[in-house]
Every structure is written in structure tokens, then in C-alpha cells.
Amino acid sequence: MSLDKATVRKIGFLARLEIPEEDLEGLAHELNGILGWVEQLAQVDTEGVAPLASVSEMKLFWRKDEVTDGGMPEKVLANAPDAADGYFLVPKVVE
Amino acid sequence: MTELTSLTLAGVRDGLAKGDFTSVELTEAYLAAMEAHKDLNAYIVTCPEVALERAKASDARRAKGEAKGPMDGAPVAIKDLFCTEGVQTTAASKILEGFKPQYESTVSAKLKDGGAVMLGKTNLDEFAMGSANITSAYGNVISPWTAEDDAAALVPGGSSGGSAAAVSARLAVAATGTDTGGSIRQPAAFTGIVGLKPTYGRCSRWGIVAFASSLDQAGPMTRTVEDAAIMLGQMAGFDAKDSTSANVPLPDFTKALTGDIRGLKVGIPKEYRPDGLNSEIAALWDQGISWLKDAGATVVEVSLPHTDKALATYYIIAPAEASSNLARYDGVRYGLRTGADGSLDEMYMKTRAQGFGKEVKRRILIGTYVLSAGYYDAYYLKAQKVRALIAQDFREAFKTVDVLLTPTAPSDPFPIEGGAKVDPITMYLNDVFTVPASLAGLPGLSLPGGLSQRGLPLGLQLIGRPFDEETVLRTAQVMEKAAGFAAVPTLLRGGK
Numbered sequence: 216m217s218l219d220k221a222t223v224r225k226i227g228f229l230a231r232l233e234i235p236e237e238d239l240e241g242l243a244h245e246l247n248g249i250l251g252w253v254e255q256l257a258q259v260d261t262e263g264v265a266p267l268a269s270v271s272e273m274k275l276f277w278r279k280d281e282v283t284d285g286g287m288p289e290k291v292l293a294n295a296p297d298a299a300d301g302y303f304l305v306p307k308v309v310e
Numbered sequence: 311m312t313e314l315t316s317l318t319l320a321g322v323r324d325g326l327a328k329g330d331f332t333s334v335e336l337t338e339a340y341l342a343a344m345e346a347h348k349d350l351n352a353y354i355v356t357c358p359e360v361a362l363e364r365a366k367a368s369d370a371r372r373a374k375g376e377a378k379g380p381m382d383g384a385p386v387a388i389k390d391l392f393c394t395e396g397v398q399t400t401a402a403s404k405i406l407e408g409f410k411p412q413y414e415s416t417v418s419a420k421l422k423d424g425g426a427v428m429l430g431k432t433n434l435d436e437f438a439m440g441s442a443n444i445t446s447a448y449g450n451v452i453s454p455w456t457a458e459d460d461a462a463a464l465v466p467g468g469s470s471g472g473s474a475a476a477v478s479a480r481l482a483v484a485a486t487g488t489d490t491g492g493s494i495r496q497p498a499a500f501t502g503i504v505g506l507k508p509t510y511g512r513c514s515r516w517g518i519v520a521f522a523s524s525l526d527q528a529g530p531m532t533r534t535v536e537d538a539a540i541m542l543g544q545m546a547g548f549d550a551k552d553s554t555s556a557n558v559p560l561p562d563f564t565k566a567l568t569g570d571i572r573g574l575k576v577g578i579p580k581e582y583r584p585d586g587l588n589s590e591i592a593a594l595w596d597q598g599i600s601w602l603k604d605a606g607a608t609v610v611e612v613s614l615p616h617t618d619k620a621l622a623t624y625y626i627i628a629p630a631e632a633s634s635n636l637a638r639y640d641g642v643r644y645g646l647r648t649g650a651d652g653s654l655d656e657m658y659m660k661t662r663a664q665g666f667g668k669e670v671k672r673r674i675l676i677g678t679y680v681l682s683a684g685y686y687d688a689y690y691l692k693a694q695k696v697r698a699l700i701a702q703d704f705r706e707a708f709k710t711v712d713v714l715l716t717p718t719a720p721s722d723p724f725p726i727e728g729g730a731k732v733d734p735i736t737m738y739l740n741d742v743f744t745v746p747a748s749l750a751g752l753p754g755l756s757l758p759g760g761l762s763q764r765g766l767p768l769g770l771q772l773i774g775r776p777f778d779e780e781t782v783l784r785t786a787q788v789m790e791k792a793a794g795f796a797a798v799p800t801l802l803r804g805g806k
Contacts, residue, residue, distance in 0.1 A: 270751030
């Protein structure tokens with residue numbers, strides 16, 4: 216399959232990446248190159264194979280459901296581009 | 311006395327213990343070397359004050375007879391992907407410029423607690439995405455090696471290129487690296503040092519800027535196999551803060567270095583010798599096989615039938631996980647923010663467009679696409695199934711052999727200028743020999759095996775069973791001795 220400019224624009228929005236109009240064509244070409252290359256996996260017979268999500272064959276360990284961290288709002292906000300009164304600030308989202 | 315910066319980590323450990331020199335003297339020697347070779351751009355930030363303060367504390371501990379462990383007082387570099395409290399951590403991205411973590415990653419904390427001295431944060435490919443260290447927002451890293459017949463600046467490999475260049479050029483006695491598809495092993499091969507990617511789960515990922523969470527693993531980059539064993543012992547161990555951290559016994563890795571591999575069964579995967587394999591690489595590999603035979607090991611051919619599909623599998627899984635992990639850079643909690651005068655979505659989009667570099671954006675887009683509705687099964691799920699087959703190949707092979715020997719990289723180091731021009735897939739092919747072990751979560755080590763005809767380092771890779779770094783290290787040390795690799799980078803020979 217082949218990605219067109221509109222699809223690249225759509226993926227860009229899904230990934231929240233602004234893509235200038237003039238870059239869409241080149242990116243579509245590059246992404247098509249990579250996707251065309253990975254399509255070789257279709258040749259592999261994976262009938263009945265369970266997908267591998269993690270190589271660690273261990274079970275996740277249990278721990279007590281208790282608070283182990285927290286109470287440090289200053290540290291949490293220390294790198295925020297904008298913060299006030301213990302909150303992160305973002306552009307207005309409700310009218 | 312030999313130059314302090316030429317000592318190995320084991321030499322530093324012994325010299326400090328005997329009182330031949332202090333950690334402050336050693337640290338000062340390294341800081342001077344770092345200053346003298348700034349042009350390699352191996353470090354994004356240096357932290358001389360932190361380093362000297364820790365060196366003084368180490369010397370004071372030692373004077374009181376309270377020295378901590380084998381790395382107490384040893385000056386090391388930390389890849390700028392590990393969060394270090396109060397010291398800028400960027401992942402080589404503009405989007406994290408100025409970010410000062412309020413906490414320390416588990417691995418760097420273990421090193422710190424063991425008394426290691428942090429010299430600075432080493433350069434890397436942006437978010438560890440690259441094989442040449444040419445995607446950093448803070449400039450390319452230049453290898454301390456140059457070819458005999460050509461003065462062109464070469465890449466140190468990637469993504470841990472700054473760590474590799476620093477260790478090779480004697481700008482740190484050892485360094486941390488991280489490896490997702492070869493990012494420790496390939497740069498180690500390109501710079502003539504030892505790089506060990508441990509078993510997935512051996513070192514905690516907590517506090518390491520995430521690239522592809524099911525693949526990322528931290529490990530040591532050192533000048534000798536013994537040093538790798540020492541440093542791994544200081545980096546590894548169970549950590550409740552990382553749910554994928556393995557709760558397995560932590561051996562003394564240096565005890566595995568017995569020098570005896572008689573009766574060891576070594577597998578040579580035939581699929582790693584494709585038509586057109588570089589003849590120098592093939593010759594070095596054959597050389598490695600004879601070293602092992604000479605040492606009493608049995609060498610047999612094995613088959614890993616899905617090897618040729620590993621790279622394509624990786625380039626679905628890694629970008630998919632990256633697109634998800636990198637969603638956190640949104641201009642809200644840390645890092646760059648632009649376009650805040652528009653809507654929230656506009657701010658996200660402008661911040662990310664401006665903060666991420668080209669390769670990172672490319673991988674985010676690929677990852678987003680393969681995870682998007684309608685394509686998830688065809689790409690991502692398919693890749694996870696092929697990944698299962700790749701892991702199964704290794705399990706089968708390890709029923710009959712103890713360790714595998716392969717080349718680390720398909721060529722010797724290439725020029726920076728050429729690297730910037732190649733298309734993405736050609737660049738991805740650098741990881742063709744390292745990616746399969748990553749997908750299977752296995753320990754892999756690259757050691758310098760010799761020089762190419764152009765006088766540049768070539769690496770050999772050993773791959774072991776899960777959590778059997780000991781056999782990998784033991785075998786590597788035997789090969790290291792046989793190889794007698796003593797070449798130092800061109801830079802240190804008074805070369806260009």
C-alpha cells in the first residue's frame with residue numbers, strides 16, 4: 216500500500232506533529248520506502264504463533280498497595296514551562 | 311608512572327587501593343583530557359564541580375578505610391539518556407534542553423552509591439535513535455579514530471557514540487550505554503572498546519529516557535572485558551521501580567573470568583554469513599573461530615532461520631513503542647514549549663515539530679501509522695509474531711550450544727559526511743547483526759578483534775543465554791587475550 220499526502224497529514228495530527236505542507240510529499244516518499252521494506256514480514260508464516268510482547272518470561276511481581284512516593288509538588292513542577300499555585304498551566308481549553 | 315588516563319578500571323581500582331594515586335588526581339587528569347579533546351563533542355555537558363566533589367568524598371572515605379566497592383573513586387561518563395539529579399539530561403534532543411531531573415536513575419544511582427565519580431553526560435543520537443551519532447541536536451560526535459589513508463572524520467557509531475568515543479579516547483575510564491538494537495555494541499566495535507548489552511531485565515530501566523521499552527537495556531562500555539564485568543556488577547540488580555526488572559541472583563561477574571573455556575560449545579549462525587558479507591569482517595570472524603578452537607572450545611554451525619526478518623521486525627516494534635513513549639513530550643510538564651498562544655493542540659503540534667529532529671519524527675510517524683486503526687494487525691501484531699519466532703530460533707540453538715559468535719557490525723566505521731547522506735534503510739542495516747539478540751532479550755557483547763586494512767577497529771559479538779552474562783564474559787576474555795588488541799585511537803598517537 217502507498218501513503219499519500221493526506222494520510223501523512225492525518226498521521227501527523229495523530230502524533231501531534233505539525234508538518235509543513237511542503238514536507239508532506241518528501242515524507243510520504245520516505246515513509247513509503249520504509250513501509251515497503253517492512254512488508255517483507257508478510258512472507259513469514261506466523262499461523263498459530265502467539266505474539267511476543269515481552270521477552271522476560273517472568274511473572275510481574277506483587278507489591279503492597281501503598282503509597283511509596285509523593286508529597287513533592289515543587290519537584291514535580293520544577294521543570295514545567297509554566298506553572299502556578301501548584302498546577303501545570305496550559306492554554307485555555309474551555310470557553 | 312604510566313599516564314593515569316591510560317589505566318583500565320581494574321587498574322584504577324588497584325591503584326586507588328594501593329594509594330598510588332587519589333581519585334582527585336585521577337579525576338583532574340580526566341577533566342584535563344576532556345578539555346583538551348572537546349572537539350570530539352563526546353560530552354553534551356561536563357560537570358567538573360560534581361566530579362571533584364565526589365572524588366574528594368571518595369578519597370576521604372578511603373582514608374578512613376571505608377572505601378565502598380571496586381568503582382569507588384573511578385571517573386566515569388554517563389550517557390545523556392540517564393536522568394541525573396540536578397544535572398541536565400537531554401537525550402540529545404532540543405525538546406529536553408535545560409531539563410534538570412529531580413531524581414536519579416537507578417543505574418546511575420547505583421554507580422554513585424558505589425562511589426563512582428560522574429565526569430559528565432555523553433552525547434548520543436537523539437533519543438538513542440541512530441547508528442552513527444549524527445542525529446544529536448548537540449552536534450555530531452567525532453571518532454578518535456581516522457583511517458590510515460584518509461583524514462576524513464569518522465562516526466563513532468551510535469547511539470552511544472559519545473560514551474564510546476569518551477572511553478576510547480581516554481576521556482573516561484568507563485561509561486554507561488544503552489542498547490535498543492545495537493546502541494552499545496556497534497559503537498563499541500567502531501571505537502575498539504568492549505560493550506556489553508546485558509539480558510533484558512538485568513539492569514533497571516527506571517530513570518532512563520525511554521525509547522522502546524521492550525528492548526531498551528543499559529550496560530557498560532569499557533576498555534577491557536574485565537572492566538565490563540566489574541562495571542556490570544555495579545549497574546545491575548533487581549529494582550522494584552521497574553516492573554520488567556528481573557529478580558534473579560546477581561553473581562560476581564569477575565569470578566566468571568576463569569580463562570578456561572575448554573569444552574565450551576560455540577555456535578556459528580550460518581545466516582549471519584550472507585552473500586556479499588564484507589571480506590574483512592568474514593576473515594575476522596574466521597579468526598575468532600580459530601581462537602576459540604585453540605582455547606579448547608568446540609565450534610559448530612547453527613541455524614537461526616528468521617535472522618533476515620529481524621531488522622524489519624525491529625523497525626516496526628521499536629518505532630511503535632517510541633511513538634507511544636515520546637507522546638509524553640507535550641510542552642506541559644517539562645522541556646520545550648512553543649505556540650502556547652494558540653489552542654492546546656496547536657501547542658502540542660508546534661512544540662513537538664520544533665523540539666524533535668528529523669529521524670525522531672520519522673520514527674514517530676512510522677510508529678503512529680503501524681499502531682493506527684486498520685493497520686495494527688498487519689504491521690504491529692505481525693511483527694510481534696515474527697519476534698516470537700526469532701526468540702524461538704535462539705532457544706533452539708541454545709539447546710545445543712553455550713554461546714554464539716558473530717560479527718558486531720557489517721563494516722568498519724564510515725565517514726560522518728557520507729553517513730548524513732545515506733537513506734534510512736541503509737543506515738538501519740548497520741544493526742543487522744545486533745538486532746536479533748535485542749529482539750530475543752539476550753546478552754550480547756562486542757569486543758575489539760582487530761583492525762581493518764584501513765587501520766580501523768572491527769568488533770566480534772558474543773551472544774549468550776538469558777542471564778548468562780558469565781559465559782559471555784568468560785569467552786570474551788579468552789578471545790580478548792588471543793586477539794591481543796593493543797591499538798589506541800589515532801588521536802592518541804599524535805595523529806590527525
